[in-house]
Amino acid sequence: MDSSGHYSPGTAGFNLADVSSVSELDSLPGGVKGLVWLGLCNGADSSFINAVQPFIGNPKLFGFYLMDEPDPTGQWAPLCPAANLMAESDWIHANAPGAQTFIVMMNFNTSVAPTYANTYNPGNSHIDLYGIDPYPCRTETNGCDYDMITVAVAAAKSSGIPLGSIVPVYQAFGGGSWADDGGGKYTLPTSSQAQQIMSTWAPLVPNPVFDYAYSWGTQSSDQALEGSTALQAVFAAHNAASAGATTTTTITLPPITPTTTTTTRPPTTATTTSPAATTTTTRPATTTTATSPVATTTTTTRPPTTTSTTVRTSSTTTTTTQSSSTIGTVFLIVMENTDWSSIKGSSSAPYINGTLLPRAAHAEQYYNPPNMHPSLPNYLWLEAGTNFGILDDNEPSSNHQSTTSHLVNMLETAGISWKTYQEDEGSGAWDGSSCPTGFNYGNRYDVNHNPFAYFTDITNTTRCIQHVRPYSEFATNLASNTVPRYNFIVPDLCHDMHENIDCSQSDRIKFGDTWLSTEVPKILASQAYLNNGALFITWDEAASGDGPIGMIVLSPKAKGGGYSNTITYHHSSTLRTMQEIFNVTTPMLGGPADVTNAFDLRDLFVSFP
Structure with missing residues (x-):
């Protein structure tokens, strides 16, 4: 110039x-x-x-x-x-x-x-x-x-x-x-x-x-x-x-003519201010500090990446806003039997600590319901807000429930689609051709991690096969944008951090973290997630006592950026959150003690639902 x-x-x-x-x-x-x-x-x-x-x-x-x-x-x-x-x-x-x-x-x-x-x-x-x-x-x-x-x-x-x-x-x-x-x-x-x-x-x-x-x-x-x-x-x-080369000419951006106002371009990995919707020439402003998605918990900022001495200005003020639409598709991944203190900061969980937590919002005081052990009572609670007095992991043949007052039945009544994706692997793995209501199905599939197998209104063959599907189908459904609105995802015993499992006994947390590092990016890149979807990752119960256990939330509508709170939650909080997202709140499952705002997970979101 x-x-x-x-x-x-x-x-x-x-x-x-x-x-x-x-x-x-x-x-x-x-x-x-x-x-x-x-x-x-x-x-x-x-x-x-x-x-x-x-x-x-x-x-x-x-x-x-x-x-x-x-x-x-x-x-x-x-x-x-x-x-x-x-x-x-x-x-x-x-x-x-x-x-x-x-x-x-x-x-x-x-x-x-x-x-x-x-x-x-x-x-x-x-x-x-x-x-x-x-x-x-x-x-x-x-x-x-x-x-x-x-x-x-x-x-x-x-x-x-x-x-x-x-x-x-x-x-x-x-x-x-x-x-x-x-x-x-x-x-x-x-x-x-x-x-x-x-x-x-x-x-x-x-x-x-x-x-x-x-x-x-x-x-x-x-x-x-x-x-x-x-x-x-x-x-x-x-x-x-x-x-002067004979190959394609290399060209580099020079400065542009200054406008009447001088502003700056945004950091390269974490722009916080969006271009104004009323103009076609406004660059994202950089008057606020942006947080870069890094693999540590350190907050950093990155510089801009353009060569202009000035940027386009707008006659309107731009602000960071979330879409006014409600949360669309929900993905709930349930892991197994691990205290949050064993995961947060652990070298066995580099993906959770280095990638997810800096991007997500999470709860520091999330528990399984009081004295609710072993696994099955907690899975039932996530679906119905009660364990029906069950405190064992027996099969559906002895623990089946005839009630229709549970979440996915309410969703279907409201015309909202749902599926559970249950993982299994290896020769003889459960293939979805039957309703998996016992311990004799598949290899690493565990029926007491599938609450839907315990409700008799689901386990008739047609309805069960329609909604209870092998996890092997999930990636295809995700890529084709044919996943339902509510997705209840359960890794198999090798991948869910369950203790005392031969395939993961060497470092069960690492096995689960590695599985998440492979599967979560597929969700985050999907159209269902990008269109105001929400991913919840939690654990069914603590390994000792009642917790805390993990609750991690990723969503275009979540606070993200490593946000955490110390509000006390348990599985009724998750269930209430699902009911509010899908607007199926009558009856409010989990009982009147859990119906105040403090008990849902809205604090982890910028706007909810």
Whole structure:
């Protein structure tokens, strides 16, 4: 940018500009094209179409920057389903031939062990290009950890992003108030470090469609490319070499013309403020601190990933809001016989402690009902709000109940779909062709972990087979978005943390944690969850006494971010929560002592139900 405020990207070799209006696009000098910022994720609705149409046919148009760090879970930024991005990308491809679609990806783990799994790729979003933004230069590394680049590229590829669709994002900032996810601060790369960053990227992504320097302008009191002539020289040499190559030209985003207000872009993995719904040019604001989804309980923030010196401003104030719609699909996973004190902070539960708890909301004082042991009474309580006087694990033949006053019967009466998915595995595993009402069904299936097998209004063959299904069917139903609204999920004895089971006896907590690390991401990436679904993970009972036991909640409508409370809950709280979500509250199961607001789980949510 020259002294008059006009674009002069050629001085550093840049030939792609980040713009947000037709006037900005038209003002680009010869040889420079524009990547149009949209920041919309509502699908190809009228607002989106109205935002895109003015740019169609402009000879300086390169493509559209759909979203910066979109979040398919709704935990760290406003919910952005892959299907919505697909609709937007498809509309652009159909109506603006040749225009590229682009997002910068959010990393859902640490910089040393990144993951983009179950987020976005060409298969589920039809987006053309994906920015990957590891920032390796940090105080805690006493230099730069270039392996962060290598593992980020590997993670992107393993998530389904083709090599040719990856856009390298180079670190060109440091200092200021940005905190990294390793407990330190980002440092401005030296000339030699910047060259090594580029050299590390080069063999990993040898011919990117374009590459991206973050950032030109300063923010949060940091240092950036605009203030370092030495770094500008490195980028000028890099860009000149790329432009002169016979392969696809590498292009990097320059600064844009300043607007009347100067704001900053959001952190890269945890935007807290959403774009205003009334404008097509507003970037997410960054006036609040955002929490990055990291694999530890440390709260950190990440820096932004764009090269603009300013961002789009809006005449309206943007605030973090949740959807006004109620909770849709519910997933309840019930684990076995473990005190919360044995799980929280345990090295045997790295997924729960490192991934789930920093993203979830959880209860610190959740118990099984008083003196309610062994397992069966607790499962019955989760379904009916009582144990019917049962204090053993006998089969349905001796413990069956004829009442129709239980949750799933109320759901069916209200026209709400439900299933229980009961896991089994190995040769001779229960296959769903019969109603599993005894200990002689399958291998690792346990009938006293299936409360529905104890209600005679369910166990007639037709109704049972319709609703009591093998867990092996769950992934298919999830992927095809045909799961019911209420899903009661029970791992088998190898995976539920049950004690004294030969297959998991070496470390039962680790076996269960590993199972969760495999299965929970499938739920969190599903359309049913992303559309205001809710996942509850709890345990049937404590291993000693009545608890506390775990209650973990993940939902686009949950508080998340590691929130916890010390409200006293037990299984009546979960049952009441389900009744309120599905609006089947007459009668309120669990009795009048448990009908006050303090006994449901609403405190774990931003809005409920």
